[in-house]
Amino acid sequence: MENISHNKKYKALMETGRRLFWKHGFRRVSVEEVCEEAKVSKMTFYKYFPNKFELAKAVFMEVVGKGVTDFKSIMAADLPVGEKMHRLILTKVEGTNEVSREFLADFYLGAEPELKEFVEKTTTEVWNELIKDYRKAQEEGMLRNDFKPELLLKIATKLVELLKDESLLAMYDTPQDLLLEFTNLLVYGVAPHSSHEK
Template sequence: MEIKTKKRSKSYVAIMDAGKALFWKHGIGRVTVEEICEVAGVSKMTFYRNFGNKIEVAEKVLVKWYEEATADYRKIMDSPMPFYKKIHLIVQLEHDWSQDLSKEFINDIYGKSDPALKNILEEFQQASMLAFREDLRSAQEKGEIRKDLKLDFVIYMLNGLNEKMSDKNLVEMYDSPQELAVELANFIFYGIMPTTDQ
């Protein structure tokens, strides 16, 4: 029985990896179960033993992606380094985590996303914003960011980034979604740092 569990676990991981690679490259709408199976090296029967459909794969891929991103974020924020270095690493993290994302994937997630995927996205963003606001409050108390900064303004602006990521005119200004994501992160984060005369 233990061997069976390990075997299933390997196929589950293979399907998740294949789903992520295909979704990132082509978006969710254009990817088929057959393509996921081919890349994962599994049969359709194995696929359906692990997942109900490709949307379920996309949901689990997004949850895993967000959990890993959150763990990386927390590791940075809980470190003893100065806050400005943390911001630099978070901007780098934004770049790393958006690597290989296609415009199709961005459109699927931020535009015509399945309701379940939108719910996952909204729940993650809400939890992320609450955690980030608390980290900003702590940094502000320590004098590591501007004392006059309204934290609710920062959160409001960050919440508006989703709208920007789905703005086709803005997306077309950049060679890739990663470039836009990093530009937006730079624009927001470096505006919170204290000026040298503070």
């Protein structure tokens, strides 16, 4: 069991690091803060990572890598748009997708340029793939035409954040019910509609 990346504490640091860096960026988050929230002592932190920057780098690479894979496999599948949307949101919930603007902002100022290049290429690549997919769905009449697919993606991303809202979750039996509500909203809106009425 010498694979460091499967270590419990290591994973806790990565997870907490991602959460905090994603939200507040690099400089606003301290090593001590990450340790506290991850319930890992500072010593073990420095056992796994030589410094704060390397944690951020590791987090970043993992997120982007995993995100791209997930995205692509969903998009490659032969599924109806609604189902794809559903799964897309699901993977976002798992928290591996999207690169926080806040994070990029000050993390990159001190990073190697190759990192930046790699990421920007892969993200826009996936992004375009998604948009193409929605465009096709529009042509097939599954989505209304006066709607920019780019907008839909951004909206989906935003809605994902709500899936962690406790007061909302308390209103539903399971998180899946809330998620279902989201997809329903995106597809049908709040207006009454015959095919979906209770």
